Amino acid sequence: MVRQENQRALLGKALEDLVTRARSGKPLCRIGLMAAGGEHPQKEFLCAAAAAMREDAALIVTGVGPRPVDPLPAGMEWIETGCDGGELAAAMEKALDEGRIQGAVALHYPFPLGVTTVGRVTTPGTGAPMFVASSTGMSAAHRQEAMLRNAVLGVAVAKSLGICRPSLGVLNLDAAPQVLRALTRMVEKGYALNLGQSARSDGGSLLRGNDLLRGTVDVCVTDTLTGNVLMKLFSAFTSGGLYETTGWGYGPSAGEGWNKVVSIVSRASGAPVMANALAYTAAAVRGNLPQMVAEELRLARAAGLDDELAAFAKTDAAPAETVQAPPAEPTDEEIHGIDVLDLEQAVRCLWKEKIYAEAAMGCTGPVVKLASANVDKARTLLAAAGYI
Structure with a gap:
């Protein structure tokens, strides 16, 4: 008798899923929501799920945490646990492994090295959405490698949401010029990457703060720590940081060989952000994000991704060369586009060829100062050495 009742319940659930899918035009998607441990009342989680x-209509939110006192929104499911973080995480993992949920939104998740998340913000200048690759986790231990991988993963996440040819720029940080040169070489070898352009007068695919405010590209590539700060600023600047009001949260997880879609929100995320995070996660699930990541990595590898990563590793391991500076002379010209991490080595590269140069920091980033008579030769030398 009990078995028959269970079978009827399963059949009823299957029929309900079919009706929901037919009405909405979307495949039914169940997303878990870690509903404890935040800085706001539990009703924020319920409001987010309801919204x-x-x-x-084809989204079913499954709460994970202590059963709330308030009634659940219509259609919401619940997995009851205690308040302990380990218990919450274990229940969510079990639901993912058993297929009870297809993705999850969590306040915390210990991603392994190689897995990162791609956040999404609303840019205040134009209201345009922008992906921030990445915002939590870590795709690699070293910044250059991580940012290059983040570019590929960010494109994959954007494609999983139906953006066929997302534009991409690299935030003007340490290592950004190196990463951009690597991406440019991959494009030259056939990688179909759409490098966007800065809105500043000098253009290029290195992004400035103005570009972030205006959302001039679909995907902004950065390192995780910077991305995390950007997410907080964009999401909570109207509340002084106490309540995240806008955006889609810190985004779904992506990494090589990673088959889960787990998105992150912060303890300060309010109902609007959590609701968007649930929608973002469902879209990534429906867009087959893990398969999209695997395909994007395949395309990038065909255009030399592994060679570029190996070159970064070789550069990190190379000892600095000791070179004596030539006699000083007036420096009335500048060469731009050199990464700050390479600045001293670039200067030594010129010293080695008897060209006097100085490292400096201009308004738009690091520069090499030198005499105008040596600019052409210096550019040739720096380009040959891979600094510009």
Whole structure:
């Protein structure tokens, strides 16, 4: 008798899923929501679930945590646990492994090295959405390698949301010129990457703060720590940091060989951000994000991704060469586009060829100062050495 009742319940659930899918035009998607441990009342989680399910009739939110006192929104499911973080995480993992949920939104998740998340913000200048690759986790231990991988992973996440040819720029940080040169070489070898352009007068694919405010590209590539700060600034600048009001959260997880879609929100995320995070996660699940990541990595590897990563590793391991500076002379010209991490080596490269040069920091980033008579030769030398 009990078995028959279970079978009827399963059949009823299957029929309900079919009806929901037919009405919405989307495949049914169950997303878990870690509903404990935040800095706001538990009703924020319930409001987020209700808002997300109102917008998407084929989305079912499954709360994970202590059973709330307030009634659940219509259609919401619940996995009851205690308040302990380990218990919450274990229940969410079990639901993912058993297929009870297809993705999850969590306040914390210990991603392994190689897995990172791609956040999404609303840019205040134009209201345009922008992916921030990345915002939590770490795709690699070293910045250059991580940022190059983040570019590929960010494109994959954007494609999973239906953006066929997302534009991409690299935030003007340490290592950004190196990463951009690597991406440019990959494009030259056939990688179909759409390098966007800065809105500043000098253009280029290195992004400035103005570009972030205006959302001039679909995907902004950065390192994780910088991305995390950007997410907080964009999400909570109207509240002084106490309550994240806008954006889609810190995004779904992506990495080589990683088959889960786990998104991150912060303890300060309010109901609007959590609702968007649930929708973002459902879209990534429906867009087959893990398969999209595997395909994007395949395309990048065909255009030399592994060679570029190996070159970064070789550069990190190379000892600095000791070179004596030539006699000083007036420096009335500048060469731009050199990464700050390479600045001293670039200067030594010129010293080695008897060209006097100085390392400096200009308004737009690091520069090499030198005499105008030596500019052409210096550019040739620096380009040959891979500094510009």
